[in-house]
């Protein structure tokens with residue numbers, strides 16, 4: 210560059226918002242980000258970015274970045290050097306472990322973390338401290354899909370690839386406003402529709418959304434009735450003979466029980482239950498059942514439910530009954546909410562999981578990982594999932610919690626309960642790149658984390674594709690990559706446990722200090738990845754053929770990618786063999802069950818919460834970009850004109866929305882397209898942007914009994930107009 214000009218460089222990365230995992234080229238001068246553009250070579254997006262992705266560089270630099278550890282006296286903060294901050298954290302943890310045992314401490318992490326962060330945090334909790342209480346905010350979005358896949362197919366994995374969108378002639382979108390939540394996936398669906406006159410798209414959603422506009426057939430089902438709808442479709446598939454008997458006989462089990470169950474789901478009854486037309490139900494079955502290749506795409510509309518696992522298995526049943534899996538253009542494709550929710554599961558970053566798709570409940574898996582780590586054993590009890598974890602905290606059973614890169618005060622259901630829990634905890638540590646989150650107000654210790662583009666890492670997107678994210682610029686101040694903070698904390702905790710006189714485990718390295726140094730001898734993100742990679746050897750997700758260098762040379766790759774492979778596998782189960790004991794996929798036969806909290810005379814309206822197009826989660830990043838408020842400036846309550854008229858509520862008028870747990874005050878948006886009796890509130894706005902608009906003051910802590918995922922998609926509420934404007 211000449212004098213006075215800035216030498217702009219580009220570094221390869223991946224957008225840190227949704228699970229689409231679009232490739233991004235960060236433009237920078239080595240110190241500051243100057244811009245971004247879509248990576249034309251990344252197979253998730255081929256150069257495209259949505260509105261959020263295009264403004265990413267505007268979210269990194271800001272006065273609210275956490276740049277040094279702070280010890281909080283609730284309202285004020287005292288800066289500390291890392292050594293002192295980690296010493297205080299370690300003293301707190303060691304004291305609680307000494308007095309109450311390792312089950313009194315917990316970690317609550319995030320699908321925003323990289324694979325390396327997740328691996329080290331999980332090893333710290335399960336391998337060093339001895340607690341399985343480590344859950345992630347992916348519990349709030351993906352857990353039911355995980356449970357459904359494992360239950361039906363024997364493995365937690367999306368069996369499809371994005372290219373299947375181009376190859377399908379039926380796309381069934383259910384419980385997904387793809388146009389807002391996964392915009393680049395939606396563009397690909399639009400392209401497929403434009404290029405393939407035979408493609409038929411079915412959209413099932415209680416709300417008419419920008420996604421439903423692409424539908425050839427729109428099913429406006431009553432909230433929570435998905436299982437009935439899916440069983441009703443299967444009933445018709447069987448009646449009409451649109452099933453693949455050879456596939457069922459050769460590759461599945463449990464068919465007769467399911468067939469007997471769905472006999473009762475006749476079209477008339479199902480149409481009444483779901484509040485849709487019988488003819489539309491029949492047409493949906495016909496499109497799906499006669500398709501050459503049928504692809505289902507879904508997201509939180511199925512997952513965020515007290516019956517989320519059942520909804521997932523009922524959808525997978527359709528694919529198994531028609532043999533629509535393991536072939537081009539076909540399969541059940543769950544769209545991951547967050548950028549690395551899948552990578553987190555791969556390394557075992559959930560309370561019932563261990564690295565390499567192993568399970569805590571499996572003694573052989575515990576033994577394998579204990580041997581690999583060189584520790585005496587893994588606690589045989591799965592830890593608590595998010596909602597029960599915060600409930601245990603409120604009861605005083607969890608006394609210290611380490612929250613990483615997430616904002617539970619805003620994002621968890623039943624906000625008042627979460628606040629009570631954090632207030633009761635003896636020690637709350639918050640590790641984040643941003644200071645001003647709603648959860649920060651309850652933290653004793655704030656630890657500054659490096660953000661996107663400030664460290665190198667791996668993430669896995671919705672189609673099992675692993676990308677290498679480069680470091681473009683240094684992290685500000687004293688901020689560090691999350692995995693480095695966990696490593697350094699382990700060293701400090703080792704010393705604190707030695708000082709406290711905590712009894713030594715059976716396999717000891719002479720001291721806790723020496724043990725920490727052996728278990729966490731990581732110097733780079735790559736050294737963490739190389740250790741994790743070994744845990745996948747011979748497993749369903751084997752990635753022993755991948756390395757940072759290979760990903761840089763050949764670009765992002767789908768797993769499995771075992772040693773010796775030339776490329777990853779686009780789709781799974783092409784051979785009809787499933788990773789179950791019998792090698793067959795399993796039909797599940799869940800009965801339809803109503804929502805956890807139905808409407809009644811006091812709370813007569815149904816509330817759905819969800820995403821807006823231009824905001825991400827609790828807005829710690831997108832809330833910095835002025836342009837992203839143009840789409841929606843505040844949380845608006847979408848309400849049907851008839852409901853508004855009955856309540857005397859005008860468009861733009863403030864109203865109070867109440868549930869059994871709390872109240873919010875928001876402005877009404879009277880929408881002719883809103884379903885009668887059903888309201889919608891966006892999930893993003895916290896006290897920083899809308900003082901009384903946090904939708905999770907209203908939601909309930911009911912969870913799916915298998916997946917632990919909360920029911921965000923149905924809360925019984927009432928609405929009252931407020932007199933002032």
Ligand code: SF4
Pocket residue numbers: 224225226227228229230231254257258259260261262263390391392393394
């Ligand atoms: Fe980022 Fe998702 Fe938009 Fe792609 S679609 S640019 S991953 S927010």
